[in-house]
């Protein structure tokens with residue numbers, strides 16, 4: 001097991017903790033997210049785009065902290081999914097059934 005595996009596991013654990021802590025302590029949840037982001041940046045690990053809000057650092061839990069909507073179809077661009085955070089930050093993702101984006105951390 002190399003150092004990147006250790007770092008990735010730590011990120012996964014921190015994001016999981018962040019999601020679990022959200023109900024009881026939002027500040028702590030955000031802190032877990034920022035720790036995960038820091039580790040990921042140091043080790044150049046790709047964190048999932050949908051695990052947390054890049055604006056406010058809140059862990060994204062569909063139906064709770066983030067609203068997920070299918071976007072309008074536009075010519076040539078295919079379907080999109082719209083993620084709207086409670087802080088009003090909005091992100092658009094391409095939508096396809098093959099996507100692995102549901103995982104918090106891509107491998």
Ligand SMILES: [Zn+2]
Pocket residue numbers: 053054055056057058085086087088089
């Ligand atoms: Zn946000």
